Amino acid sequence: MNSKTNTVFDCNIIHLRRIHNRAGNITPVENNIHVPFDVKRIYYLYDIPGGESRAAHGHKQLEQFIVAASGSFDLTIDDGINKKTVQLNRPYMGLHVKPGIWRDISNFSSGAICLVLASMLYTEEDYLRDYTAFKQYKNL
Secondary structure (H helix, E strand, C coil): CCCCCCCHHHCCEEECCEECCCEEECCCCCCCCCCCCCEEEEEEEECCCCCCCCCEECCCCEEEEEEEEECEEEEEEEEECCCEEEECCCEEEEEECCCCEEEEEEECCCCCEEEEEEECCCHHHEEECCHHHHHHCCCC
């Protein structure tokens, strides 16, 4: 499936392994084992003021695995026809966002950290920052 035909139904929640012990928990994340792509870039969003949203863009080729490393937030994904909102609030669960999907992140809790594992290095040419241009890219 290519990015122009991906839908919100191609984006899945992935449960990561949790290793418990009395000193705390650890969740390992490995390329092509726990996430379905090679991770080329990692970044995180934090100190987001209440009521603000982030993202509001799409990608032509980039895949992302988005995790609430701390706190919670809502992730709305949109394929130009269907929309789905997922609340991420567990550090051992993440949403795999396929290319060709518009995403918007909102309702950050106090102290929330949004961890993003990305399949590509940053390239501005991959971004679809205007919703009308996104729908044109999707041929809608």
